[in-house]
Amino acid sequence: MPTFPDTPEFTGLNTPIGEEYALEHLPVEGRIPDEVAGTFFRAIPDPAFPPYLDDGAAVLSGDGMVSAMRFAPGEVSFAIRYVDTERHQVERAAGRALFGKYRNPYTDRPEVDGRDRTVANTTPVWHGGRLLMTKEDGRPYRVDPRTLATLGRYDFGRRLKSATVTAHVRIDPGTHELFFFGYEADGLASTKVAYCVADAKGNLTREQWFDAPYCAMMHDFAITEHYALFPIYPTTCDLARLEAGGDHWVHELARDSYLGVMPRYGSVSDMRWLRGPKGVSCYHMMNAFEDAAGHIHLDQCLANVNAFPFIQRASGLNIPPGENGARLARWTVDLRDGGDAITETVIGPPGDLPMIPAASQGRPYTHGWLLTMNPDMQGPPVAGGPVGAMFNTLLRLDFAGAPPQALALPPGHAISEPVHVPSAKDGHQGWLLTIVDQQTGPSEFVHSLWILDAGNVAAGPIARVAIPHRLRPQVHGWWVSAAELDAAA
Ligand SMILES: [Fe+2]
Numbered sequence: 001m002p003t004f005p006d007t008p009e010f011t012g013l014n015t016p017i018g019e020e021y022a023l024e025h026l027p028v029e030g031r032i033p034d035e036v037a038g039t040f041f042r043a044i045p046d047p048a049f050p051p052y053l054d055d056g057a058a059v060l061s062g063d064g065m066v067s068a069m070r071f072a073p074g075e076v077s078f079a080i081r082y083v084d085t086e087r088h089q090v091e092r093a094a095g096r097a098l099f100g101k102y103r104n105p106y107t108d109r110p111e112v113d114g115r116d117r118t119v120a121n122t123t124p125v126w127h128g129g130r131l132l133m134t135k136e137d138g139r140p141y142r143v144d145p146r147t148l149a150t151l152g153r154y155d156f157g158r159r160l161k162s163a164t165v166t167a168h169v170r171i172d173p174g175t176h177e178l179f180f181f182g183y184e185a186d187g188l189a190s191t192k193v194a195y196c197v198a199d200a201k202g203n204l205t206r207e208q209w210f211d212a213p214y215c216a217m218m219h220d221f222a223i224t225e226h227y228a229l230f231p232i233y234p235t236t237c238d239l240a241r242l243e244a245g246g247d248h249w250v251h252e253l254a255r256d257s258y259l260g261v262m263p264r265y266g267s268v269s270d271m272r273w274l275r276g277p278k279g280v281s282c283y284h285m286m287n288a289f290e291d292a293a294g295h296i297h298l299d300q301c302l303a304n305v306n307a308f309p310f311i312q313r314a315s316g317l318n319i320p321p322g323e324n325g326a327r328l329a330r331w332t333v334d335l336r337d338g339g340d341a342i343t344e345t346v347i348g349p350p351g352d353l354p355m356i357p358a359a360s361q362g363r364p365y366t367h368g369w370l371l372t373m374n375p376d377m378q379g380p381p382v383a384g385g386p387v388g389a390m391f392n393t394l395l396r397l398d399f400a401g402a403p404p405q406a407l408a409l410p411p412g413h414a415i416s417e418p419v420h421v422p423s424a425k426d427g428h429q430g431w432l433l434t435i436v437d438q439q440t441g442p443s444e445f446v447h448s449l450w451i452l453d454a455g456n457v458a459a460g461p462i463a464r465v466a467i468p469h470r471l472r473p474q475v476h477g478w479w480v481s482a483a484e485l486d487a488a489a
Pocket of ligand 1: 167168
């Protein structure tokens with residue numbers, strides 16, 4: 001194992017794993033529901049080699065690893081492998097890092113000029129019987145869902161023109177189409193955005209390009225039954241800064257945010273740009289939908305500044321989490337009034353990594369889940385992840401009037417983004433699967449997977465599966481049922 005810097009990006013929960021492994025017959029406490037049959041795929045950044053440059057955004061550049069926790073009758077197993085990207089291959093061959101700062105090829109070693117820089121470390125996306133490891137700075141890598149072997153870079157059968165694909169796709173629950181986009185679609189600091197649709201089998205059926213108002217970090221987007229929504233927040237990129245060896249992103253508090261709205265099967269020339277508040281930032285949307293009156297609503301984890309400390313530093317900002325105005329915000333627009341106004345309503349507390357049932361995607365919905373910090377917690381949260389602090393509370397939010405439910409973990413515990421497993425039982429809200437890390441020493445952790453009744457998260461886990469091996473904080477995950485995996489095999 002190479003020696004990594006003694007900094008928060010590489011120590012504690014963020015200590016690199018550097019190892020592919022597989023575990024069988026994991027110890028189970030409690031009873032796993034029969035409907036929890038399938039695989040929980042997780043994306044983990046794990047740098048194989050120490051960086052040769054100081055880079056605050058280093059956590060984002062860790063080589064992608066994909067893990068699979070499989071639930072079969074009477075057996076739970078876990079496996080993790082690197083995504084064998086071109087970058088991972090050339091660095092492994094050299095035995096050291098060759099790529100420089102996050103999303104800045106001007107800082108790379110000359111021998112990797114023109115090589116694919118993506119690390120495919122953000123979301124495992126399952127669609128059309130394919131598993132894709134995604135990261136927004138490049139094209140996905142396809143991975144075998146059973147062996148986790150990397151099958152190569154994926155470009156939709158050479159049909160995709162965009163050089164980038166988001167890690168936050170949306171799948172319509174009725175048509176099973178995949179809606180996605182890529183920004184900086186034709187190169188660094190570009191305003192070009194590709195908006196794409198693939199049919200239920202994964203065939204790319206539409207790709208249209210439009211210009212964003214400026215080059216912004218577009219981490220997520222949303223769909224409704226009839227519209228595609230493209231929020232633009234002022235975390236921006238500048239080519240001259242990159243050429244000078246600087247950071248990809250700075251956050252501009254004085255700049256307007258926007259919401260682009262177009263018919264989801266329409267032309268990008270029909271895009272309407274509505275104007276949002278200045279300086280706001282969001283990584284993840286919970287959902288979007290149209291109501292009976294024809295209004296369009298977008299529910300998002302919004303803050304008054306970008307929450308990533310290294311982006312604030314690059315921007316000359318230092319706004320602590322408690323003062324960033326974070327909230328679950330609903331933006332409502334009425335396309336019929338001809339104006340560009342957005343109405344904001346606060347519908348939930350600060351938090352991130354929102355989750356909804358797949359069947360609610362783009363539709364009016366009654367509930368969702370969100371990770372947050374327990375305001376009553378004594379002592380600091382577990383350090384880790386890109387923000388430097390891990391969440392310790394899971395909320396179930398009810399938009400139909402019921403009070404929120406909270407599962408607040410004890411001190412020294414951290415919770416990762418859950419996946420939702422639907423139930424076929426009438427009125428049952430399914431289950432949530434989530435990894436919980438318990439800190440037992442400065443760099444010692446005990447990891448387990450918790451299974452929760454999604455409709456009653458406050459009751460705590462109905463089953464726990466121990467993972468007796470080191471883990472690193474997950475970015476995003478995806479649940480694929482055994483039936484879907486079997487159908488694709
Ligand atoms: Fe994300």
